[in-house]
Amino acid sequence: MKYLLCFGIMISSLICNGQIREKGNIELTPIIGYSASNQLDSFLFGSSSVSGIQIGAYGNFFFNNRWSIRIGLLYQRMGTNSVDFFIFTDEYSERTTYLTIPLTVNYHFGTNRNWYINYGAGFGILTNAEANYNDGNGYVDINDFANPTQFGINCGIGYKFNIAPEFLVIVENSNFIGLADSTKQKSGKNFHMSFNVGAIFKI
Known part of the structure; x- marks a missing residue:
């Protein structure tokens, strides 16, 4: 029994420290x-x-047990729907998709560094753009009017669940605020919010 207890403590210690x-x-x-x-x-x-x-x-590249820099490649859908709010009416709807490259600084905190927050920049490359003018034609291609790139601010917060010393699962919130208009014909800056799950592999 004593040996089983010691073995259990040793394994628990490895699991807890596997996040750091x-x-x-x-x-x-x-x-x-x-x-x-x-x-x-x-x-x-x-x-x-x-x-x-x-x-x-x-x-994710770590400088120490608290700070890291994270770069990624994400497929993201953005856009806006028509507005009908009291005297404010806009029948224009837009759908855009991007390949986004976020570059953020991550701060890891908590006893086992299982929490993290991040802040940085995001650069998006347009892959498709379409709009609905509510004229009966549905969504039409507007790639000629859309800006081919966008730049903005990325920020988020997440939590890491330890499954094994070399394998963790994350749940996170990530946000992007565009600083440039999505198209040349309409003035609108994208705001994108996502809730993600993922698997972390230490390499």
Whole structure:
């Protein structure tokens, strides 16, 4: 019984410390999530969000057990829906998709460094754009009018669940605020929020 107790304590210790990284450690994190997006001006007037699935992966490089830098590649859907709010009416709806490269600084905290927050920049490359003018034609291609790139601010918070010393699961909230208009014909900056789950592999 004594040996079983000692073995249990040793395994528990390994599991708890498995979350704490050291200088030079690298993590690879594939993620999938549910997203809701809007444009800031439409959101203020009650426009409903554009929902979608976000997929991608992050790479995380650690400077020490608290600080790391994270870069990723994400497929994201953004846009806005028509507005009908009292005297404010806009029948324009927009759907855009991007390959986004976020670059953030992560701060890891908590006893086992299982919490983290991040802040940084995001650069998006447009893959498709379409709009509905509510004229009976449905969604039409507007790639010629859309800006081919976008730049903005990324921030988020997450929690890591330890499964094994080299394998963890994350649940996180991630947000992107665009600093440039999505198209040349309409003035609108994207706001994108997602809730993601992912698996962390130490490499």
